[in-house]
Amino acid sequence: MTEVVGATELVNDLAKRSGQAAAALALLSRADKDAALHAMADALVAASAQILAANAEDVRRGRESGTSDALIDRLQLTDARIGAIADQLRNVAGLPDPIGEVVRGYTMPNGVRVQQIRVPMGVVGIIYEGRPNVTVDGAGLCLKSGNAVLLRGSASAAASNAALVSVLRDTLNGCGLPADAIQGVPADDRSTVTALLHARGLVDVVIPRGGAGLIQHVVNNASVPVIETGVGNxxxxxxxxxxxxxxxxxxxxxxxxxxxxxxxxxxxxxxxxxxxxxxxxxxxxxxxxxxxxxxxxxxxxxxxxxxxxxxxxxxxxxxxxxxxxxxxxxxxxxxxxxxxxxxxxxxxxxxxxxxxxxxxxxxxxxxxxxxxxxxxxxTDGGEFGFGAEIGISTQKLHARGPMALPELTTTTYLVQGEGQIRGVS
Amino acid sequence: MTEVVGATELVNDLAKRSGQAAAALALLSRADKDAALHAMADALVAASAQILAANAEDVRRGRESGTSDALIDRLQLTDARIGAIADQLRNVAGLPDPIGEVVRGYTMPNGVRVQQIRVPMGVVGIIYEGRPNVTVDGAGLCLKSGNAVLLRGSASAAASNAALVSVLRDTLNGCGLPADAIQGVPADDRSTVTALLHARGLVDVVIPRGGAGLIQHVVNNASVPVIETGVGNxxxxxxxxxxxxxxxxxxxxxxxxxxxxxxxxxxxxxxxxxxxxxxxxxxxxxxxxxxxxxxxxxxxxxxxxxxxxxxxxxxxxxxxxxxxxxxxxxxxxxxxxxxxxxxxxxxxxxxxxxxxxxxxxxxxxxxxxxxxxxxxxxTDGGEFGFGAEIGISTQKLHARGPMALPELTTTTYLVQGEGQIRGVS
Missing domain, CATH: 3.40.309.10 (Aldehyde Dehydrogenase; Chain A, domain 2)
Structure with a gap:
């Protein structure tokens, strides 16, 4: 039990820091965000040696514990793969900024103006397996959509993910943005997953990416909102x-x-x-x-x-x-x-x-x-022309089908007037 | 335990019948749905005497158990209130049909046509307190949006709700529509709420309408998707x-x-x-x-x-x-x-x-x-010009702010071509 309480405190503390970063992220211009995405891409390439060293450690551990060749292949990074990951960040920088879009707008008979405006979710949790590229993809899509992200990868990629997150956070710092916009969640055991799934009021949505087992675990145990993804029969x-x-x-x-x-x-x-x-x-x-x-x-x-x-x-x-x-x-x-x-x-x-x-x-x-x-x-975000994809939702609430930047946002109604009040009826 | 198992079987059986009705509802034209809504309105007015008799029973029970005058007032029906409830159904009939709206559409470079189309959720559960008008409002909005509805009102309004649901179901039958599109869930004890909140795969979304206690109970205990509504500090x-x-x-x-x-x-x-x-x-x-x-x-x-x-x-x-x-x-x-x-x-x-x-x-x-x-x-669906309101969402996922007909729908991607296949990349 003490372990779980420890994980809860740890994750809640991370999530609160995410929330503070999110308040700042919501105010960034597209230019600020795109500049950070390009800087992140450059920094990843520049830090290839240190990332590959960390990755080699994960691969060695995986081989020792008898991981299949297919899974090792998904885990393994190369210079070319780091280049592709960096290119994907540059690609996200080139996509339109969903934030600030006026989805609907009209004027009430009494002159009050109503606008429904796209705003960030706030704090997004991503729980995923194996592939380290999800760390960078998720961080890039969340940054572009103005969200702080909590990245809970798998223990098997712990060293790779830590190296990647470290580079991304340093880059944010260098750009004058809050490093806590991108945080890794320790993957030592499942207790941090449980804590993330129960951080109600601190985490706005959790997106699981992985096999049916992971997704069912997340959906059945979460008290925070979840977007179910990916299982396709x-x-x-x-x-x-x-x-x-x-x-x-x-x-x-x-x-x-x-x-x-x-x-x-x-x-x-x-x-x-x-x-x-x-x-x-x-x-x-x-x-x-x-x-x-x-x-x-x-x-x-x-x-x-x-x-x-x-x-x-x-x-x-x-x-x-x-x-x-x-x-x-x-x-x-x-x-x-x-x-x-x-x-x-x-x-x-x-x-x-x-x-x-x-x-x-x-x-x-x-x-x-x-x-x-x-x-x-x-059925793919890239094929549909979204330019990116954070997963394919198989639920009916919020998003259905391939999800990209707009699906990482919510809306708020901005209601403006000159002192209008409402009648009794 | 046997009681809970009984409730689970009961609610799952109701939900399966809702699912069958939903498959038929999804195919109805706007004209069919609007005709049914008008027929429901007329039938409620015609059945006023029997509805008022059932309501008097609830009011008598409420008075005996010391219910406050304010709550009795929310429970009580009159000819005028039944008239207003019927008018609201006619109002919903006058609103545009959200189903079939093409939200986005475009053609891929290879000629494949993609359309994102608004479709019904399927089976909607509504859990609510006191007021019998929610029974009819919820049924009307769900019918118009092509959804089957499971109405779990409060025990205090059980007789009124049963009378209202009976009239609505008879009317659907008379219109040649599946009566199971509108079903009441017994309110004898909380076990049916628990069962409804766990009918995963059978119920597409549950919307709680009521005080903070009800909403927190629903949000914390549901494994089905929930839309949190209404608490406003x-x-x-x-x-x-x-x-x-x-x-x-x-x-x-x-x-x-x-x-x-x-x-x-x-x-x-x-x-x-x-x-x-x-x-x-x-x-x-x-x-x-x-x-x-x-x-x-x-x-x-x-x-x-x-x-x-x-x-x-x-x-x-x-x-x-x-x-x-x-x-x-x-x-x-x-x-x-x-x-x-x-x-x-x-x-x-x-x-x-x-x-x-x-x-x-x-x-x-x-x-x-x-x-x-x-x-x-x-902040009100009527004031915002939505013509109706099923609640005000305070969550960020799916719907935020006043919810009306479009918020009771989801979308599907219709992808059409002439044999196109996807390349390797």
Whole structure:
């Protein structure tokens, strides 16, 4: 218990310092913020040697504890990767400043002027796994949107994150900005996560970035507001009217382009009337790419024993690997019902030539993004033209779909007059 | 425990039925929804006798258990009040339909069309106290915004709420719409509140409407998304440059117009340089209206013993009564610091003639609404021209300030193309 109390005091103290920094950040001009972002980018490149040394320590610890090559690859930094991270800061500097945008404005009959204006959230917590680039990305996006950030990375990247945060804080200081705008939260054990999730009134929002386990832990344990991100049990439905060549290309791109990301397809549903024709072609295309198919009885009857029998769990699994669940459905309505039962509200796609089928699918499927005749891989802040992405929200409150700078803001109503008072009614 | 499990099963079953109704509601045209709203209004008036009989039962129970006259007044219905409730439904029918609005839309370089479209949340839970009109208001706003609603009113209004919900459900049936779009949640004990707050995946958002105790209970115990509403520890700051006559009128209106509502002023802060001149005038105006002043030492020295000494708690109290905390501050910065420490982020006002003071106050105070030279009473969905209000959000996520129809919606990205796939980068 003493440990948890200690973590609470520690995190609350960090959050209060963030709050003080946030009050100053809210007043910065775009020019001030962009100058700091460019200075941060330059400083990271200049400090490459010290960052790589810290990173090497994390990599060594990871290897010693038997971390997989894939995870080591996500952890590892190089000069080129530090350059890319710095470029991303410069990219954020080039994006429009969301702060101060007048979202709505009008004049009341009594002459009172009302403006709804975009302002920073205040203090943003980011809880994430593995990748050190999230440290810099998160810091850059929060600075540009006028928010102070509390960065709680994973213990496995502790030395890298500490080195990165140190460089960023020194740079803020050098620019005359409050260093506490960017703070790391110690990652020795989970108690600091718990403390961050309960810093009500001190932290305005927590964004988890990572696997389903992390996100569920955050969502279920937070008393501060949370934006749920990223879990994508993504379906591609091939309608009876689909252009089958188009369907094959969309399917391949959706599944194998980058199987480990949240917009990758995890389940294929095929209309029964075209299943005998389409499934053998789809199986060949996907199996040639190394995809393991987990099919229902119909699929196995059509394609054969190369298809692993699908279990109940397969329909709810976000594989993030070269696996795909495959099912035959009797109708578009059956596909929609399957998706409503098993989808995670991330991205759902239909391939169809029938305008009415497209309309019914898009109105009845309940997801952040619904694709008609395009790859699911397009659900991405960069592809949507946002210039950056802090995550993909799968919740309905506040932000849904790819989140960038505007999604890190809130609004306030500025109400101005000359002494107007309100009548009794 | 069996009781809680029973409540969980009961509420989850209701929520699943809401979800099925929501899928149908999302497809309704504005004409269908408006026709149902008018039919509901007519049906309420036609069923007045049965509603009043049920309400009389609640009032009798309330009187027997010693409920205050003020609360009985909030509970009690009359023919005129039922008429006003029905009129509010007709008013909602006249508002624009938020569903289907294209919030943003553009074409990617590869020809893919992206549209961000307003869609219903799905299932909305409303937890509220006392007043039966919230039952109908909430049902009407949710229907118009395409959401199914779970109405968890208070036990004190159980018979009235049951009668109202029964009329509304019968009307939906008569219009060919799913009756389960509007469902009451039994209010026998708190277990149904707990169940509603944990119906994750079944309920998309819960909105509490009521006193600070209810709202804190909901916010602290919910695992479903919540929109925090309504607690207003509202400040009026009188700057050294204020037009004092204007300040007196704004102060009186902000405090005494309707002391029981959340936008009423609860603390007056006065710049030291004008305190000796302004406070005696303010005290007279307010005391003539029956306001009890709770002042700091400076205020008591200036105004005298008619001012009750303010305790530490006074600065954090939302009185909702004819009481006002009064303090003298050394500067605008001190006023801002006091408000940042004690405010609830609802509404904060400055009275000033100095353009720089107005700018600094509005940029540094962190609230849903910031008033310059107008009464705090204007923070209201009706006054802002929204035509309706489901509550005033004091949180930063999703909605901030008065909430109406658009705040009961989310968005989805509709992405359409002709077989486009994404490159490797």
């Amino acid at each position: 993504v379906h591609v439905y091939v309608d009876e009217s689909a252009d089958q060549q188009m369907a094959l290309e969309i399917l391949r791109n959706s599944k194998v382009r980058r199987p480990s990301v949240c917009n990758a397809a995890e389940t294929l549903l095929v209309h029964r009337s075209v299943s005998a024709e389409f499934l053998p072609k789809a199986a060949k295309v996907l199996q040639d790419e190394g995809v393991v198919l987990h099919g229902d009885d119909d699929t196995r009857r059509i394609v054969g024993d190369s298809v692993v029998p699908a279990t109940d769990e397969d329909w709810d699994t976000e594989y993030l690997s070269l696996d795909l669940a495959v099912g035959v459905v009797d109708s578009l309505d059956a596909a929609v019902a399957h998706i409503r039962a098993h989808g995670t509200g991330h991205t759902e796609a239909i391939v169809t030539s029938n305008i009415d089928a497209a309309r019914r699918f898009t109105r009845q499927v309940d997801a952040a993004a619904v694709m008609v005749n395009v790859s699911t891989a397009f | 509202v400040h009026v700051y009188v700057d050294e440059s204020a037009d004092q006559q204007m300040a007196l009128e704004i102060l009186r209106n902000s405090k005494v117009r309707r002391p029981s509502v959340c936008n009423a002023a609860e603390t007056l802060l006065v710049h030291r340089s004008v305190s000796a001149e302004f406070l005696p005038k303010a005290a007279k105006v307010l005391q003539d209206e029956g306001v009890v002043l709770h002042g700091d030492d400076d205020t008591r020295r200036i105004v005298g013993d008619s001012v009750v000494p303010a305790t530490d708690e006074d600065w954090d109290t939302e009185y909702l009564s004819l009481d006002l905390a009064v303090g003298v501050v050394d500067s605008l910065d001190a006023a801002v610091a006091h408000i940042r420490a004690h405010g609830t982020g609802h509404t904060e006002a400055i009275v000033t003639s100095n353009i720089d003071a107005a700018r600094r106050f509005t940029r540094q105070v962190d609230a849903a609404a910031v008033m310059v030279n107008v009464s705090t009473a204007f």
